[in-house]
Amino acid sequence: MPDTVKDIKKRAEALRKALHKHNYQYYVLDDPEISDAEYDRMMQELIRLEADHPEIASPDSPSVRVGGAPLDKFETAEHSVPMLSLDNGFDDSDILGFDKRIRKNLSFSSRSGEGTRADDEILYTAEPKMDGVAVEIVYEEGRMLMASTRGDGIRGENITSNVKTIGSVPLVLTLEKGKIPRRLEVRGEVFISLEGFRKLNERRVSMNLSPFANPRNAAAGSLRQLDPGVTAKRPLEIFLYGVGLTDLDSESHSGTLEALKQLGLRINPLIRPGITIHEALDYYRELTGKRHDLPYDIDGMVIKVDSLEFQHQLGATSKSPRWAIAYKFKAIEETTRIMNIEVQVGRTGALTPVARLDPVNVGGVTVSRATLHNEDEIRRKDIRIGDTVMIRRAGDVIPEVVKVVTSGRTGEEEIFNMPANCPVCDTPACRDKDEAVTRCNNTNCPAQVKASIRHFASKGAFDIDGLGDKLIDQLVDKGMLSSYADIFHLDKTGLEGLERMGPKSAENLVNAVEKSRDMTFPRFLYALGIRHVGENVANLIADKFKTAEEVFSAGTEELEAIDGVGPEIAKSVRRFFELDENRETVKRILDSGVRIIYSETGKKDGYLEGKVFVLTGTLENMTRNQAKGMIEAAGGKITGSVSRNTDYLVAGKSPGSKADKARKLEIEIIDETTFTELLK
Ligand code: IVH
Helix, strand or coil, X not given: CCCCHHHHHHHXXXXXXXXXXXXXXXXXXXXXXXXXXXXXXHHHHHHHHHHHCHHHCCCCCHHHHHCCCCCCCCCEEECCCCCCCCEEECCHHHHHHHHHHHHHHCCCCCCCCCCXXXXXXXXXXXXXXXXXXXXXXXXXXXEEEEEEECCCCCEEEECHHHHCCCCCCCCECCCCCCCCCCEEEEEEEEEECHHHHHHHHHHHHHCCCCCCCCHHHHHHHHHCCCCHHHHHCCCEEEEEEEEEEECCCCCEHHHHHHHHHHCCCCCCCXXXXXXXXXXXXXXXXXXXXXXXXXXXXXXXXXXXXXXXXXXXXXXXXXXXXXXXXXXXXXXXXXXXXXXXXXXXXXXXXEEEEEEEEEXXXXXXXXXXXXXXXXXXXXXXXXXXXXXXXXXXXXXCCCCEEEEEXXXXXXXXXXXXXXXXXXXXXXXXXXXXXXXXXXXXXXXXCHHHHHHHHHHHHCCXXXXXXXXXXXXXXXXXXXXXXXXXXXXXXXXXXXXHCCCCCCHHHHHHHHHHHHHCCEEEHHHHHHHCCCCCCCHHHHHHHHHHCCCHHHHHCCCHHHHHCCCCCCXXXXXXXXXXXXXXXXXXXXXHHHHCCCEEECCCHHHCCCCCCCCEEXXXXXXXXXXXXXXXXXXXXXXXXXXXXXXXCCCEEEECECCCHHHHHHHHCCCEEECHHHHHHHHX
């Protein structure tokens, strides 16, 4: 007699439950209770049941780990809280400076306790800095809903099917006691262990495929596969290290990590919670010592202020939180000779001296150039042409000269002087009194024009396929482009006459330009190449203004009101749009049929959209984090201190001085009951 559907469903559910558990035992606890063969048998049985009875399929069945259907492309996924990056420190004094800034910001006494735990010690949590790929995973009611890459920090790619194949990522959260959070956005690093990397490359070489350069590239490449079946075969792992929006209740970062662990998520066991800044420095030395014995690559340590209340008060710049810093490991260094010093002209006209080096291998990469930053830097380090120098390469950073090996001097070395004129357009170069940078102020300088067109056509901006560096050089040199606005007037006949440009490629380019005419608002702003306006800042600005015209005429005060936009950025934006020439260029772009697309999400439909809240005192029925989560979910924002931009001050029990300030500024003060009403 055949099994009833009910029986089959029951059997499938039992298998799923057992597989989830064994998965957790194996991947998270590293303590398997059954053999691999037994696990495989159960998995095969489940896959067969689901194949025969599609009606019992489930998106969080362990069977999805073998990889689902291939995709055509990744969809975009927006992060509800931006995924920022970290500030870097390279020596102890950078880290002590970080602690000092935090003490100042939080009005603590200016020195930490040098090991004796003073009453006003700030406690940190220190963690290994994993050298992998950042991801965000969203759980709702304990089920994995979505996973995405960091992308530009605001929007990433939806890589759910791929992340589901990672054994150490639970598809369903479990908890012995307590409540599973309604929504949990967790963040962490996906990586490949050194052993996994070695085996993967061995397999690739045996199949005549090129090996991956390092574990990080292998992890990144594996996560970006459109076919999750391929990802499933890669030895990806995860460590979680933080949260985005969540109603998870915790007072400290280390508490959050502990809660994540209780939910079955994998946390790095080397994390050191609740330590002083001096203990963190000791921990750094400890990590440096064991770094090469670890089964995976780390590139430093991350120090985070442990108290979430303090984190909240400290806030973030547009790039990184003020409550965390990465203490990077010492970079790899080599010695070589400076053959010559050349001067490059950048997009903003900055003249940068660059050392041409006798090519040298630094940690597996051939280095033939190193930035010398600016004139002061050259003087400070007394760098001369012909010098033997120690150079350093750290991660993806441009190699730089650490110091001169003076014992290598012969007396033949030549002192370098910054040229008086721009090496490209011969305009006299200037240097502001309070700036280290020498600039060519001729905005029509071909070097600047070329660089700004390259930026305009680049991936994060108008993304014009086929408009590469060489072609831009030709077009500018021939006078066919004198600003990026001219791109939209290029025609096929004109293009066909150029070197290495047939009718077909000319047509392709014209089509690519045509295709780029519909442009999203943030990309448009980014493309203009305004100083200090990178992708992040462009996103922040685009979120705050309804139209481009509003940005063109925005005053510095209005710009500075945006969280993450400081005076320097505001001034730069203002200065850009004040110049007739720039306004004219923007107008020409818009007149030539470029349409700015204003995003759906920018349409502000959350009922608290744009409202700014400040909390003070103790709330009775929710934690601050929950309140924050609910405000943000409705489109509102929380800031740490009361200002003219505050819409509501939510006052709990025994409110502090914030209430006085709010009264003075005539800002609406509401109690917890009214606040709860408002959220409904
Ligand atoms: S916290 C806002 N913790 O480093 C703070 N990041 O440069 C966000 N990373 O994108 C990051 N290990 O990919 C944090 N224990 C750790 C980390 C870590 C590695 C990576 C992460 C992030 C990058 C920041």
